[in-house]
Amino acid sequence: MFHPEEAPANPEEQALKFGAKDIFDLSWKSLLDAYSCTECGRCTAACPANITGKLLNPRKIMMATRDRMQDVRKNIKRNGSYVSDGKLLLHNYITTEELRACTSCNACVEECPVSISPLAIIFEMRRSLIMEESDAPAEWNAMFGNIENNFAPWKFSPDERAKWAEEL
Numbered sequence: 001m002f003h004p005e006e007a008p009a010n011p012e013e014q015a016l017k018f019g020a021k022d023i024f025d026l027s028w029k030s031l032l033d034a035y036s037c038t039e040c041g042r043c044t045a046a047c048p049a050n051i052t053g054k055l056l057n058p059r060k061i062m063m064a065t066r067d068r069m070q071d072v073r074k075n076i077k078r079n080g081s082y083v084s085d086g087k088l089l090l091h092n093y094i095t096t097e098e099l100r101a102c103t104s105c106n107a108c109v110e111e112c113p114v115s116i117s118p119l120a121i122i123f124e125m126r127r128s129l130i131m132e133e134s135d136a137p138a139e140w141n142a143m144f145g146n147i148e149n150n151f152a153p154w155k156f157s158p159d160e161r162a163k164w165a166e167e168l
Contacts, residue, residue, distance in 0.1 A: 019128025022088045023068050026124060033116040034065035043108035043118060049101040056101035058108035058118035064093040065121060090125050099126050100137065 020026045043058035044050050050057055068089045076082050087093070102122050109117045129135045136144070143153045150157055 017128075018131035019126065020121070020124035021090045021128045021132065023065065023072060025128070026065070026089075026121060030117075030121050030124070031065070031069060033118075033120075034062050034069065036114055037062040037066070037116055038114060039063070040113065042111045042113065043116075046107040046111035048105060048107060049103055054101035055095065055098045057098070061094060061098070061118045061121055062116065065089060068093050090128060094125060096129060096135065099129065102126075 017025060023031060037059070039059060039062075041059050043062075044060075047056060047058055068087075071085070071087070072082060075085055090096075099122055102119070104119065104123075106119060109115075109119050130140075146153050146155055152158070152161070154161075
């Protein structure tokens with residue numbers, strides 16, 4: 001940004017990605033976790049978001065990732081190499097509502113008998129939503145603005161933070 005002369009001439013070279021929109025952006029461990037899932041459902045049973053009726057289902061996150069990998073495999077087998085099918089893991093297989101329902105409590109990871117982490121996939125996809133698509137709830141945007149301006153999630157300036165304790 002400060003040295004535009006150093007920017008690549010080809011815009012495609014400049015494309016830096018944040019997070020994961022599709023399986024190609026996930027780590028090999030996350031992909032292997034999707035295949036390793038025993039589908040026992042303990043992660044979903046332990047998930048506080050799922051228990052309260054939210055759309056999040058950690059088991060479904062793993063199954064959707066596996067389904068997307070299977071669809072890509074069929075695509076490669078049919079065409080000889082991957083040809084875009086217009087689908088992405090984010091939005092077509094896993095919805096934004098599911099990702100936002102996660103409380104990041106780690107209960108799904110703790111409960112898993114084979115140490116799978118649906119949370120890793122959720123975090124990467126959230127990162128893509130926020131940093132690539134600028135798609136965050138209004139409450140989060142207010143917090144991001146406060147962190148940027150006040151160096152904390154609260155609306156108080158750094159100079160005024162300790163004023164509440166002066167009377168003590």
